[in-house]
Amino acid sequence: LTExxxxxHLDDILESNVELAVARGAGTADPVDAPAVVVVxxxxxxxxxxxxxxxxxxxxxxxxxxxxxxxxxxNKIAALPGNERYVGSHPMAxxxxxxxxxxxxxxxxxxxxxxxxxxxxxxxxxxxVVEIAELVGAVPLEMDAEAHDRAVAVVSHVPHVLxxxxxxxxxxxxxxxxxxxxxxxxxxxxxxxxxxxxxxxxLGANATEVRAVLEQVxxxxxxxxxxxxxxxxxxxxxxxxxxxxxxxxxxxHGEEVAALATVFVSVPDEPGELSRLMAHTGESGVNxxxxxxxxxxxxxxxxxxxxxxxxxxxxxxxxxxxRGWSAYS
Ligand SMILES: NC(=O)C1=CN([C@@H]2O[C@H](COP(=O)(O)OP(=O)(O)OC[C@H]3O[C@@H](n4cnc5c(N)ncnc54)[C@H](O)[C@@H]3O)[C@@H](O)[C@H]2O)C=CC1
Ligand SMILES: O=C(O)C(=O)Cc1ccc(O)cc1
Numbered sequence: 565l566t567e568x569x570x571x572x573h574l575d576d577i578l579e580s581n582v583e584l585a586v587a588r589g590a591g592t593a594d595p596v597d598a599p600a601v602v603v604v605x606x607x608x609x610x611x612x613x614x615x616x617x618x619x620x621x622x623x624x625x626x627x628x629x630x631x632x633x634x635x636x637x638x639n640k641i642a643a644l645p646g647n648e649r650y651v652g653s654h655p656m657a658x659x660x661x662x663x664x665x666x667x668x669x670x671x672x673x674x675x676x677x678x679x680x681x682x683x684x685x686x687x688x689x690x691x692x693v694v695e696i697a698e699l700v701g702a703v704p705l706e707m708d709a710e711a712h713d714r715a716v717a718v719v720s721h722v723p724h725v726l727x728x729x730x731x732x733x734x735x736x737x738x739x740x741x742x743x744x745x746x747x748x749x750x751x752x753x754x755x756x757x758x759x760x761x762x763x764x765x766x767l768g769a770n771a772t773e774v775r776a777v778l779e780q781v782x783x784x785x786x787x788x789x790x791x792x793x794x795x796x797x798x799x800x801x802x803x804x805x806x807x808x809x810x811x812x813x814x815x816x817h818g819e820e821v822a823a824l825a826t827v828f829v830s831v832p833d834e835p836g837e838l839s840r841l842m843a844h845t846g847e848s849g850v851n852x853x854x855x856x857x858x859x860x861x862x863x864x865x866x867x868x869x870x871x872x873x874x875x876x877x878x879x880x881x882x883x884x885x886x887r888g889w890s891a892y893s
Contacts, residue, residue, distance in 0.1 A: 565591070565696070565699055565700060566589060566590060566591050567669055568699045568700070570699060571591075571592075572590060572591030572592070573591060573592055573593075573594060573595065573596040573599065574586060574590060574591045574592065574593055575593075575595075581663065581664050584663075584664040584665065585664040585667070588664060588665075588667070589669075590664070590667065598622060598624060598625070599622055599625050600625065600626065600692065601625060601626045601627075601628065601692050601693070601696060602618040602622060602625050602626070602627045602628070603628055603629070603630065603696065604618060604627065604628070604629040604630070605629070605630045606629075607761065607762060607765060608631045608632065608633060608637070608762070608765040608766060608769055609765050611629045611631045611637055612637060612640045612641060614629075615627050615629055615641055615644070615650060616641070616644050619644055619645065619646035619647070619649060619650060620645070620646070623646065625649065626649050626650075626651065626688070626689040626692045626693065627649055627650045627651075628650070628651050628652065628653045628693045628696070629652060629653065630653060630654060630655055631652075631654065631769075632654060632716065632720070632721075632766045632769075632770075633713055633716070633766055633769035633770045634652045634654060634678075634680045634709035634712050634713055635709040635710050635712070635713045636769060637652065637709075637769070638652050638680060638682060638709045642682075642684065647684070648684055648685055648686045648689070649685075649686065649689050650685065650689070651679060651680070651681050651685050651689050651690050651692075651693045652679075652680040652681075652682075652709060653677060653678060653679045653680065653693050653696075653697065654677070654678040654680070654712065654716070655672055655675060655676075655677045655678075655697070655702055656675050656676045656677065656678065656719075656720070657671050657672045657675035657677075657702070658671070660754055660755050660756075660757040660758040661757075661758075662758075662759045662762065670701070671700075672697070672700040672701055672702040673700070673701035673702070674701060674702070674703065675701075675702050675703065676702065676703050676705050677697035677702035677703060677704050677705065678704075678705050678706075678707055678712050678715075679693050679694055679697065679704050679705065679706045679707075680706075680707060680708060680709040680712050681693075681706055682708060682709065690706075694706075713770050713773050714773050716770065716773075717770055717773035717774045717776070717777050718777055721766065721767060721770055721773075721774045721777075722774060722777045722778060722781065723755070724755055724756075724758070724763060724766075724767075725767070725774070725778065726752075726781070727752060727753050727754070727755045727756040728756045730749075730752050730753050730756070731753040731756035731757075732756075746858075747856065747858060747869070784802065787802055788802055822873045822874070823873070823874040824853055824854070824871045824872065824873060824874060825871070825872060825873075825874040825877035825893050826869050826870065826871055826872075826877075826893060827869070827870045827872060827877055827880050827881055827884070827891055827892070827893045828867060828868070828869055828891065828892055828893065829841060829867075829868045829870065829884060829889050829890065829891045830865050830866075830867060830868075830889070830890045830891075831857075831865065831866045831867075831868050831889075832864065832865060832866075833864040833865060833866050834864075838857075838866075838868070841868060841884075841889065844883065844884060844887045844889065845870065845880065845883075845884070847883065847887075848879060848880050848883030848884070849879075850872050850873075850876045850879055850880040850883070851872065851873070851876075852870055852871070852872065853871045853872055853873065854870075854871035855868065855869065855870050855871065856868075856869050857869075877893040878893070880893075881893050
């Protein structure tokens with residue numbers, strides 16, 4: 565927001581978090597007289613009290629929050645004086661990390677941002693919250709709070725539980741078994757590293773919706789257990805359903821996801837090599853959609869995986885090979 569020219573005033577119960585956020589360029593620690601919008605970004609159980617305080621302290625301000633679950637919260641706030649100036653919202657962006665060091669200016673770019681307006685909220689307040697989402701490059705999606713909570717159970721909360729359960733299975737595995745872990749395991753378990761208190765609150769607040777989806781997962785799990793090693797066709801149906809499911813996830817800005825391919829490049833584990841590779845990739849004219857680095861055990865070589873639009877993979881391999889890299893896709 566600061567980058568977009570908005571004057572941002574920061575407050576937190578932890579002064580050190582304000583200092584850190586100010587140092588990172590997020591805004592100022594100076595108090596504010598009459599804010600146009602107050603964004604409450606605190607743990608879910610603290611949100612209602614902070615929203616109430618903001619509505620009371622600044623009688624002309626629009627107040628929004630970013631909590632991950634909306635319906636119960638919205639009902640609580642609907643009883644407060646000034647509630648017509650409150651509009652709930654939820655940016656679908658973030659990570660497994662917490663605190664000011666986990667923030668970065670591009671965090672919301674191209675990400676969906678649910679705006680859970682309701683009958684009774686004033687139009688100017690809704691417009692201001694939509695504008696905030698747009699100013700940080702997000703895509704506002706207006707929906708009611710109940711639909712939002714049903715949606716996030718499927719696209720966020722149950723995936724979180726499944727990541728946790730997958731990671732939890734690793735306990736007790738001998739070190740030489742864990743040594744075989746690859747990027748697939750990391751993809752599936754990254755969010756299991758998230759703040760536990762936050763997720764206790766999120767799952768607790770959306771318990772009914774999450775439980776309903778988990779019951780369906782239990783059925784799926786039984787199908788896998790019954791068919792594995794005994795019924796290839798039935799198992800194939802489950803695998804097919806998962807593969808088809810991945811294609812239902814929209815890309816940034818809601819456009820179709822272009823099929824990606826990975827180009828693998830061996831990179832000596834030495835200063836400057838990675839930036840040389842990036843420069844050569846840039847010269848090839850192929851856009852990097854994603855990148856990760858895997859270190860090969862016991863070797864001073866990193867395996868860099870560059871995700872590119874599938875149709876451009878061969879071009880990138882050719883350009884890198886011509887510049888002396890060992891690359892393949
Ligand atoms: N972590 C994520 O990826 C996402 C989180 N959210 C929502 O954002 C909210 C905050 O979560 P995070 O940013 O992850 O947590 P965080 O721990 O990074 O930030 C919360 C901040 O609130 C402060 N705080 C706690 N109680 C307070 C109070 N009573 N008054 C003033 N400040 C207070 C804490 O000191 C901390 O700096 C939650 O409601 C969560 O559901 C929404 C989207 C993504
Ligand atoms: O880390 C990720 O990929 C996330 O999806 C983070 C996240 C956590 C909580 C939310 O309510 C929304 C997004």
